[in-house]
Amino acid sequence: MVRLENVIADSQTRTLAYLVTFTCQDGKPGCTLVRFWTLEDPQQALGWQANPGTTFVHILWLPFTRDLLVVARSDRDGSLTLQIWSSPHFGSSSTIPLSQRDASLLIARPDGRAVFVGSLDGTWRADLIALDGSGARSIATDLTPAGGGAPTLSVGLDPGETARVSALPRVAPLLAEAEIVAQVRKTVGFPDRIDQISATLDRGSFPFAGRAPTWTVKATGDFRQNFRFDTLPVGGTPAPAHCAVWTFNARTGQPAGVQMTDATTNCS
Structure with missing residues (x-):
């Protein structure tokens, strides 16, 4: 059996990415891979299968970059990692351990400087990963609705921060x-x-x-x-x-x- 889910489109590069769950070679269910598809090439451009013992559970394009974020779960202990794929060709370029065991929410900050990984179960347990050029790292989660751009990675955006994000240059659809x-x-x-x-x-x-x-x-x-x-x-x-x-x-x-x-x- 093959199941498609998490189909996401990157409006900048005009590329689709989606998760595929299929029956493994040993007959067990649950093997996963990420595939990419582009309009002018009807063939599946590329597919990356999860390493043995690992399951892909969530994917997200990171705004204003070509990066794809992939959350992977260890089949052994259920721990989660966030993988940053700098290119569909090269696959994962860095991996960040997460403290959470649930990644039902994977949300990027509008400017791509941080990503929120967690679940809404009444307690807001989450990891906030800074991707602001100073090195990917997990930082304290700020869930206050106020603040705008101060603190920098607040979930709230004031008018000034919104205008700054709106003016950011988009990634060209073709590689330079x-x-x-x-x-x-x-x-x-x-x-x-x-x-x-x-x-x-x-x-x-x-x-x-x-x-x-x-x-x-x-x-x-x-x-x-x-x-x-x-x-x-x-x-x-x-x-x-x-x-x-x-x-x-x-x-x-x-x-x-x-x-x-x-x-x-x-x-x-």
Whole structure:
């Protein structure tokens, strides 16, 4: 059996995310994964399954960022953690332990600087996680209706704080060149080396359905971890390539392919 829930849309990047609960390979119910879907690519863009012993229970897009918040529960002791996914491609980038055992409420502050995790059972037990750039951390929960912007993370917003939040810039629906180049650099580690790198955007049929927008990234350098076993000498390692070409979905950052070659003219 497969059940879909927690279907949420990010109006900034125009991406859907949703939880899928399905029967595990051992026949037991309750396995979970998060999937992403975009308008111009009718195929499921990407799916992340929870690690064994963990169940995804809640998801939320964080305002003014590309981040997805995922609450996960340990099957062993029922403890909860908040995972911050900086990209659908890379999955969880940080994990914060929560003191609560119920996450029926997962609410982000309108400016994305904090997230409230808890339940409304008459006592307002909750975790308030600060995401204001000073490092994700759990702080004392302020549930007073007054205060506006003072304290900074009060649940109440006065007119001045409301105007500030309304003026914040929205995230562009497509990844910028700097973001996709940074993503490539993260994947290229020692002993590989990038000498020159460039990126070209093909908008496809965006913002309409049909053909997904893609980034093509070309780099020259020394790429030894390229698995070109056709050039593998007996008892040796693959010969390094000197040109690498990556393609990515320009909305999600999901890799669509990579080519390695010795001909640097392919990277011009």
